[in-house]
Amino acid sequence: MEKGFSPVGLRVLVVDDDPTWLKILEKMLKKCSYEVTTCGLAREALRLLRERKDGFDIVISDVNMPDMDGFKLLEHVGLELDLPVIMMSVDGETSRVMKGVQHGACDYLLKPIRMKELKIIWQHVLRKKLQEVRDIEGCCYDVGADWFTQAQFLGGGEDVSFGKKRKDFDFEKKLFQDESDQSSSSKKARVVWSYELHQKFVNAVNQIGCDHKAGPKKILDLMNIPWLTRENVASHLQKYRLYLSRLEKGKEIKCYSGGVKNMDSPPKDAEINSGHQSPGKSSSYAFLKATETDPKQLAPASVSDPTSGVHMPPKAKKTRIGYDPPISSGVFDSLLPWNDVPDPLESKPPILYENSFLQQQPLPSQSSYVANSAPSLMQEEMKPSYVNEDEFLMPQDKNSTVILQDMDLSAPFSSNATSNTDSIPGSLNWELPEAHHSGSLDTDLDFTWLHGEHFFANSGLQNFQFQDYTSSTSLLSEPPPHLWYGNDRLPDPDEYTLMVDQGLFIS
């Protein structure tokens, strides 16, 4: 059997200025069989992360730290390293949690933290990796690769058919490639997008201005880096757009939670969305315009602080075109560091799936859902423009291999049926037809809750039903109560879903 993802030995970096909590968390994480590194200072943590670029799988950080704001750290980690980050705090105030979400946290835990919450953090890592692959593969989507992505998630465990489809996929990859050298053989060196390189990239993009015209070739020319290829730039550009779109989606959430109030301030954000969307956009897109404060928050922060490493020029936020439907967790997909290394996951022992893990694992369904149901806004209009964009790098085979293998796990999932996992296949099937719905904005918001027992029984399924709604307004009204269920729920660790422990939602 191909090696898969294992939670054992997950490399966790814990950052907290409270020495007591640091000690406790270290012990708890060790008990989860994770490999723990602790850090009392945010700057120190950042240094560690940068030093060992591929040394960690996930970061857990406190929100309030003396030397650096936890959110800032979160931004850095997300942008530079593209690691999933979980925020922690004793304070469960909505605004704080929302802030975490907007900055790209894939979860927000309330102190005191329980073992069971830590036991499932590996899912964030896995989810992120899965999505990264899907993001890359998603460019095939438009070319009628629906069958592929569907098969991917349906046919978990069918190695043979998988292999076959992967081959077809490779073939389609070639359709997109101008260059004759194939990334499928993936022998060429991978680019590590260092901070400086990314800076150059962003500068180039900004120079070009409107993203419509910002094609990889132009960017490449502007960057003027001899060893960089157009393919490199294309793939990086894709991820960058995804990142930006995620940020925008983050603002959407703020819009959701803020309700109507937020929606009343379109002017500020008109510029963000104008020029890139065809007028015939669905009305739900209006929601996207509503984020009054956040673009301002994010923009000044990123622009005025060039040394922070958070580079997201306001203009670039306009980018909404040409990116893949699934925009879920993770901030900037500069996953090349991840790409670079022979996937660490592969070297892990074979999957360690206890029932508890299994139950909490709707990943396949989620993935399918995310992959297939493009935001309605994007789906129709985006496709053509997307295809017309310069070619995008196809995933390296190795990555595909790894991730696709993970999908195989959905089969054992289903077979180890408890009442929870019974629903998984159900949801899987359920998801696919969903793919063709205009899932609307909330497809990305993905309020699915990851916790085994309660997941499908309770709001899990209900949340799935949300996705069925074609009108996002109904989605608007639904999520908040479910968001604040608290109690044993781990939401889909998209950055946009939140967990409030013990129902501590203080508004």
Added chain:
Amino acid sequence: MQRQVALIKQSLFDQGYLDEQFVELEELQDDANPNFVEEVATLYFKDSARLISNIEQALERGSFDFNRLDNYMHQFKGSSTSIGASKVKTECTMFREYCRVGNAEVFSLFRTCDECRCLRTFKQLKKEHATLRKKLEQYFQASK
């Protein structure tokens, strides 16, 4: 001796000094870390002493800086949740609430009231903190 241990522990819970977080810590204790709970408690009291001292300094300074105080209390609260110091945590929350109110207060007279409340709460907090410390020391001593 065992009985005494059990009694001390029970009273701590009954009187609300400790909550279930303490139980969680005990569950973390194992052969690899046989004195885990005591170590954590020691660490907590060391760190919280520092925080208390900071707060005291901030209070002595004459003019109340509610924001600063709130910040300290936030830390204190977070720290106190780590061992399940329930009463201390409650006092922290109250203190913070007074800070919040006091911060928003326009009338200096009312502000003074909030300051008084803060001071009173802090006094109570220190008391609970000291009691907990003593009781836990007894507890750990008896457990040996």
